[in-house]
Every structure is written in structure tokens, then in C-alpha cells.
Amino acid sequence: MVLKLTDSVFQTALVGVAFTAPMLFGGVISGIIADAVDRRHILLWVFMANALLAGLAGILIFSGLIVHWHILAFSLLIGTSHTLDQVARRTFVADLVDREFLHTAFALDQMGHTTGVMIGPFIGGLILEFAPETSFQNVGWCYLTVAIFYTCSLVLVSFIRPPRKQALMSVRYSSILTIVAEGFRAMMGSRALIGVVGVSVILNLAFPSHRTLIPVFAEKVLVVSPTAMGALGAAQGIGSILGSLFIASRRNIVRKSRYYYLGAMIGMGSLIFFGLSNDYPISFLSLLVAGIGMSGFGSMQATMLLLATEENIRGRVMGIMSMFIGVMPLGTLILGGLAEWIGPGNAVFATAAAGVILTGVWSHFSKEMRKV
Numbered sequence: 001m002v003l004k005l006t007d008s009v010f011q012t013a014l015v016g017v018a019f020t021a022p023m024l025f026g027g028v029i030s031g032i033i034a035d036a037v038d039r040r041h042i043l044l045w046v047f048m049a050n051a052l053l054a055g056l057a058g059i060l061i062f063s064g065l066i067v068h069w070h071i072l073a074f075s076l077l078i079g080t081s082h083t084l085d086q087v088a089r090r091t092f093v094a095d096l097v098d099r100e101f102l103h104t105a106f107a108l109d110q111m112g113h114t115t116g117v118m119i120g121p122f123i124g125g126l127i128l129e130f131a132p133e134t135s136f137q138n139v140g141w142c143y144l145t146v147a148i149f150y151t152c153s154l155v156l157v158s159f160i161r162p163p164r165k166q167a168l169m170s171v172r173y174s175s176i177l178t179i180v181a182e183g184f185r186a187m188m189g190s191r192a193l194i195g196v197v198g199v200s201v202i203l204n205l206a207f208p209s210h211r212t213l214i215p216v217f218a219e220k221v222l223v224v225s226p227t228a229m230g231a232l233g234a235a236q237g238i239g240s241i242l243g244s245l246f247i248a249s250r251r252n253i254v255r256k257s258r259y260y261y262l263g264a265m266i267g268m269g270s271l272i273f274f275g276l277s278n279d280y281p282i283s284f285l286s287l288l289v290a291g292i293g294m295s296g297f298g299s300m301q302a303t304m305l306l307l308a309t310e311e312n313i314r315g316r317v318m319g320i321m322s323m324f325i326g327v328m329p330l331g332t333l334i335l336g337g338l339a340e341w342i343g344p345g346n347a348v349f350a351t352a353a354a355g356v357i358l359t360g361v362w363s364h365f366s367k368e369m370r371k372v
Helices: 001-007 009-036 039-062 068-096 101-132 134-158 173-188 191-206 208-221 226-249 256-276 280-307 312-327 328-342 344-365
Strands: none
Touching: 001 009, 001 068, 001 208, 009 068, 009 208, 009 312, 009 328, 039 068, 039 134, 039 191, 068 101, 068 191, 068 280, 068 312, 101 134, 101 226, 101 280, 134 256, 173 191, 173 312, 191 256, 191 280, 191 328, 191 344, 208 226, 208 256, 208 344, 226 312, 226 328, 256 280, 256 344, 280 312, 328 344
């Protein structure tokens, strides 16, 4: 919608920047909240807020009042709640299972997340193609559908009862800096966790930003229908589900780090082929393989972090990781600027190739991480 309102690839990329920017500034605060407030209640409030925001966006579109900065504002607000969701949900998963089952639990969590990544764009593509296009009504129906899905999530989470009560941290205004410092000391005091953070920073600079340009690839490079665009957006989700099912089926994974950094390299390496492709089947297959790689990265990132930290600081450690993941908007800005300058295909190729090289070098020198 932003692309049609502005005809600017850069403005379209800013939607992704607005969504991911809160991770950089709100990750640490989200970590404190996740340690101090019942995580189940956090998730309930997050899903309620997102349902209301998506519903309001749909109403503005149907009323004809929507302008492009409204979409940016909604992306920023939903991105803020998403940051809190990421921290609270992952630590909540660790509250539900024993330590030896963490990699299986996070593989299933990854599978659930990417099922949405797979189904969401496909449903969105169908709505965009078959709903009335007058005054962006088809986009309005997309937002109302998102509101329905968030409401379903709200209902499902309300039925979950953790097997043990969460130990809530007491927070005073004067102690906030001390609380944050405890999280940083726990993370930076481990060479293995520093290695995990480094791979995550590189990947989040080089990988996720391509998703905001999928409408650009579909319309200007591959020249396909909205339904085909939705299927393209779902390809990564299909691959991630396949990879997550494999990881969840493994009872004991000795070297979790191999799934982590090699998965990141496979994901970014596949984007090299996606960036070079003008052929729809090759582009689809590239994103499918990227999803398989990302399943290893995504499921092991939280597993490695939480296995190495005490239960009482898990929220803060996950919040700090979210802060590092918050470099994603910088990657999106770089990719958006490069896409305006050298074209979207060349931009994705350049950032993905740089990501593969940097991840390989960082992992080579992160010996403690490779032992995990």
C-alpha cells in the first residue's frame, strides 16, 4: 500500500524500519518487564493491543482517511508490542518446559511463528487479488483479518497455565540501572554468549530486510500477480517449518551452535541466489532454502541464551538480545538505499554476500560458542 501511495522503494522499506526500530530502544525495558510482570499477562495485553491497532487501521482505510504515515505509525506501535511479545513469549516458553526439552520447545515455537509467516502472506495475497481494490478496500480487509488472528491468539493464550509460578522480580526506580547491569554482566561475561550475539547482529543486518522488498520484487522484477507474491512471501515459512520439524524430532543435539551459525549462513547464502534471480521458481526455491537455514538459527538462538543464564535474569538477557536484534532497521535502511541506487536484486545480493562472509569469520574466531 505504501508503495502505491508513494511510488518509493525507500518509503516502503521504512515500514520495516518502523516495525523493527523498537527492538533497539525497547529491548532492555521489555526484559525488565518480562522479569517483573507475569509473562502470560504480558502476552494477553500485547495481543489485545495488536488486535485493536489492526482493527483501527482497517477502519481508517475503509473510511478513506488513511495516508502513508498512518501505516508507518501503526508499524511502529505494533513493532513496540512485538518487541515485548518476543521477550515475554520466549521466556514464557522456558517457564513451560524443562531445560532438556528447550531445543524442542523452541523448534516448535519457531514452527508456529513461521507457520504464520507462511500462511499470512498467502492469505494476504488472496485478499489483495480478489477483494475490491477501490480506495484500498482490499488492504483494509487484510488489516481486519490480522485483527481476527490476534484475537484468536488472545483466546488461546488465556487457556495456558504454567506448571510452576514465575518468580517475579521487585523493581524500584532507583534500582533499574542495577537491574539492567546484571543482565549485561551475565551476557558479556560469557565468551559463548558474545559469539551468539555477534552472529545475531550480523544476520539481523543482512537477512530480514529483504522481506519488506518482496512487493517490489513481485511487481518490478518478477512481474507476478498478488497471489504469486503471497506465495513468494510464504516460501520462507514453508522452509522454516520443514527445518523446525527436523530439529524438534531430534532428541539430543550435542552441538547446538552448528545449527545456529550454519543455519544463518545458509539463510543468507540463499538470498544471494534470490537477489540474482529474475525467474519466479528460482526465487521461490531460494526463499524456501533460506527458511530451512533460518529454522536452525531461530530455534537455537533462544535455546543457547537461556541454557546459559539463570532463571531470574532470563527476561533481561532476552531483552538485551532484542536490543542487539534492533540493528535490523539499520540493515533495512541500507538495503532500501542500495535498492534505490543499484536496484533491489543487486542490493539483496550485496548485503547477503557480506553477511555470509562476516558470519563465517566471526564464527571461526568464536571458539567458545562453537563448543555449545
